[in-house]
Amino acid sequence: MQPNPEHASAPQLPGTDREIETLAEFDEVTARGGVAGYRVQAVDLTQRTSALLAADVAGAVFLGCPMGQEAADRVRAAGALVFPPVPGLPFNPYRGLLYAPDDLFAGLADGGYEATPDAHAYAWFQRTKSDGDVFASMLRAIHDDSISDALDEILVGARVVGVMGGHAMARGTDEYAGAARLGRELARAGFTVATGGGPGAMEAANLGAYAAPFDDEMLDEALELLAKAPSFTPSITEWAKAAFAVRERWPSGGASVGIPTWFYGHEPPNAFASHLAKYFANATREDGLLARSNAGVVFLPGAAGTVQEIFDNATPNYYESRGEPTPMVLVGRAHWTEHLPAWPLLKALAKERPMEARIALVDTVEEAPGALGALRSA
Incomplete structure (x- = not known):
């Protein structure tokens, strides 16, 4: 089954002009004369000593770039700042690009999930999150800031729809299939789907976006295959x-x-988000996910985390003074009015505010895209 060109995904645009994040970019820039004033992030330059000895590097900053000692001495003397790699870490705090699933799950096939960089980073976080070591907390902060920078670069010009929902939604259920079809429809409409990057509803929406270029039958077959391992418990592997x-x-x-976090590291990231912005700080992750959902947010049934996200998103909408709050669609009337009655409070907050015309409650996930479109045009 081949991708259908009618359902191409939203384009991904390049980063800023003054950042170098790959060896190919470094070679291209140095061929034009040098890297003066550039920020070079996590590029292995051990084989580029001759280029570094000859290039104009005044004002350049090298963040976590391995390089030979001769090259490092020369670029420092020529006016560059060099922040060397930190040995012994299971992650690169100066990372210039978002993670791909293959990055976080490397080693899965042979050693199981416990052998992956994702598991090692979570174990490091568990050891250091409360030890009071300012160096460890600084490394986490640098990493998360680097991830935010890379995420902003990926989303330049994108129309982002956030899809929120519970991690417990199991593969093989009607709810999971509905969330996947939602992600597919949004991606086919040209939106960039963004989720919390974990299992359950988050994985389903990312799966739908992954399936968007293919014929409809592909998603049906994929759902059947995934149902054989319905949950990340008892085996993430x-x-x-x-x-x-x-x-x-x-x-x-x-x-x-997908925007997951090691704060909830017992919940693994999902493998269907092409770009994973994984954070140590959950607050930074939550705020960043909602703030970047510039084309609206769909809230599927969930528990405490999803309720928190509803009101995290409602607060800036409540105080929006330009009359352009982000559309919010809550899916599941009984869930949001009876089981966890967030909708009545949301309506009360919205009364006589600009956000009143930008919120909707629908019964089924199939209604969500139409409701979102109506709110966007309101």
Whole structure:
């Protein structure tokens, strides 16, 4: 089954002109004369000593770039700042690009989830999050700021719709299939789907965006395959392997964004978001996900985390003075009016505010895209 060109994913645009994040970019810039004033992030320059000895590097900043001692001495003497790599870390705090699923799940096939960089980073976080070591907290902050920078670069010009929902939504359920179809419809409409990057509803929406370039039958078949490992418990390894089996059968799926966190590291990231902005600080992650959902947010049924996200999103909408609050669609009338009655409070907040015309409650996930479109045109 081949991708359908009618359903191409939203374009991904390049980063800023003064940042170098790959070896190819470094070679291109140095061929034009030098890297003066550039920020070079996490590029292995051990094989570029001759270029560094000859290039104009005045005012350049090298962030976590391995390089030979001769090259390092020369660029410092020529007016560059060099922040060397930090040995012994399971992550690169100066990372210039977002993670891909293959980055976080490297080693899964042979060693299981426990052998992956994602698991190692979570273990490091567990050891250091409360030890009071200012160096560890500084490394986490640098990493998260680098991730935010990379995320902003990926989303330049994108129309982002956030899809929020519970992590407990199991593969093989009607709810999971509905969330996947929602992600597919949004991606086919030209939106960039952004989720919390974890399992459940988040994975389903990212899966839908991944399926967007293919014929409709692909998603149906993928859902059947994934249902064999319905949850990340008791085995993250089997859960993740099922996702990678789908990716292997249907490579080159559509793009989307996942924004998970090691704060909830017992919940693994999902393998269907092409770009994973994984943070140590959950507050930075939550605020960043909602703030970047510039085309609206769909809230699927969830528990405490989803309720928090509803009101985290409602607060700036409440105080929006330009009359342009972000559209919010809550899916599941009974869930949001009876089980967890967030909707009555949201309506009370919205009364006589600009956000009143930008919120909607619908019964089913199939109604969400139409409701979102109506709110956007209101």
